[in-house]
Amino acid sequence: MNKIKTGIEGLDKALQGGIPEGNIVLISGGAGTGKSTLCLQILVNSAKSGEKSLYISTEQTREEIGRMAENFGWNLNDLEKKNLFEMHYFDTLGGSANLLRDMKAIITKFKPKRIVIDSLTTLTDGLLVSDLSESKEFSVVQVAESLNPVPRSDKLVTKALLYALIKALKKFKITTIMTTELFQEDKQLSADGVSEFIADGIIVLFSLGIAGSNSEALRVAKMRYTDHLKSYLPFSITDKGVDINPDSGTDILMK
Numbered sequence: 001m002n003k004i005k006t007g008i009e010g011l012d013k014a015l016q017g018g019i020p021e022g023n024i025v026l027i028s029g030g031a032g033t034g035k036s037t038l039c040l041q042i043l044v045n046s047a048k049s050g051e052k053s054l055y056i057s058t059e060q061t062r063e064e065i066g067r068m069a070e071n072f073g074w075n076l077n078d079l080e081k082k083n084l085f086e087m088h089y090f091d092t093l094g095g096s097a098n099l100l101r102d103m104k105a106i107i108t109k110f111k112p113k114r115i116v117i118d119s120l121t122t123l124t125d126g127l128l129v130s131d132l133s134e135s136k137e138f139s140v141v142q143v144a145e146s147l148n149p150v151p152r153s154d155k156l157v158t159k160a161l162l163y164a165l166i167k168a169l170k171k172f173k174i175t176t177i178m179t180t181e182l183f184q185e186d187k188q189l190s191a192d193g194v195s196e197f198i199a200d201g202i203i204v205l206f207s208l209g210i211a212g213s214n215s216e217a218l219r220v221a222k223m224r225y226t227d228h229l230k231s232y233l234p235f236s237i238t239d240k241g242v243d244i245n246p247d248s249g250t251d252i253l254m255k
Contacts, residue, residue, distance in 0.1 A: 001225050004114065004175050007045025008038075010244025011203075011218075014233055019201065020225040024166060024176045026120070026195060029205030033216065034237050035179040036060065036068065038205070039116040041241040042177065044074045046114045047084040054112035055087040056103060058122040062089050072241045086110050092126025099126055100168065107172055115169075120178040120195060124162050166198045200224040206232070218244065 003018035012018050019025060027035045043053040057065055065087055069076045079085035088106055090099055107115070117123060169176055180195060182204070196202055201223040208215050217232040235244040 003226065004046075005049075006042045007049070008041060008242060008244060010233065010235070010246045011242075014220055014229040014244070014246045015223060016227055019175055019177075020223070021175055022170075022173050023200035023224060024169060024178070024198075025201035025203065025223075026199045027177060027179045027203050027205065028182050028196075029179075030182050030207060033205035033207050034235075034242060035205060036065075036118050037072075037237060038242050039118055039177055039179060040065065040069060040074070041072070043085065043114055043116055044069070044076075044079070047079045047082075050084065051113040052083070052111060053079075053085050053114045053116075054107065054110055055085070055116045055118070056106075057087065057089045057118050058092045058126060059119055060089070062087055065089075072239065074241075086112070090123070090126065092122050099123065100165070104168075107174070112174060115172075115174055115176045117176065117178040120162075120180045123178075124165070127161055127165065162195055163198060166195065196222075 002021040003015070004021050005012050005018040006015075027039055029035050040055065043055055047053040055065065060068075066076055076085060076087065080087075086106070090102070092099065178195075178199075199222075202221040204219050204221050206217045206219070208217055215234060216236065217234050219232050220228045220230065229246055233244055233246050234248050235242055237243075
């Protein structure tokens with residue numbers, strides 16, 4: 001099994017060399033835990049190593065992603081000029097009529113080796129309201145009809161739609177990272193409660209309150225096709241991005 005290095009030394013060490021190639025990985029965490037920063041850093045590192053990288057955002061515009069990159073000294077324009085990086089923003093509620101079709105066209109044309117979708121939560125909501133009825137391979141109507149004779153509750157349709165989406169992404173056989181929002185007290189590992197079972201890997205980011213101060217930690221909750229550290233790993237966000245210390249991990253999560 002080939003492994004894809006993230007370029008973040010501590011994370012690659014925790015994954016015993018990197019993410020297995022072709023895996024679909026969830027980056028789960030609450031607001032402000034660093035999900036987007038971590039994902040963008042992985043793609044920038046990938047592009048710098050010569051691997052085409054695609055960032056699909058459903059929440060932040062190109063300008064907002066660009067400003068975030070500048071804070072860490074990452075030159076996205078230079079990588080785009082070298083045809084190693086592309087960033088696309090989908091307005092899921094006000095302008096993207098067929099999300100999956102447009103996404104597929106971008107992937108087919110650019111041929112990336114790595115993809116980030118930020119976020120899966122918003123993308124799924126957008127798929128539910130977008131006009132997918134013209135797509136023969138993927139539509140809300142077809143997904144809903146596949147549930148017969150099960151009652152079509154909104155939650156069940158969402159889960160079936162999400163399963164179809166991840167199945168479609170797996171056909172590209174590209175290493176894919178997707179963010180998903182979690183509330184602090186959530187016991188599940190994804191916002192929808194189902195993608196965590198379909199995805200190949202899950203990395204959860206936490207903001208912890210310990211001894212009256214806040215600190216950050218992450219845990220590789222799941223990663224198919226490789227062994228990995230299972231402890232909580234402290235990390236910090238510096239002026240160069242996410243810095244992870246796998247040698248200071250703990251098996252006890254303190255809240």
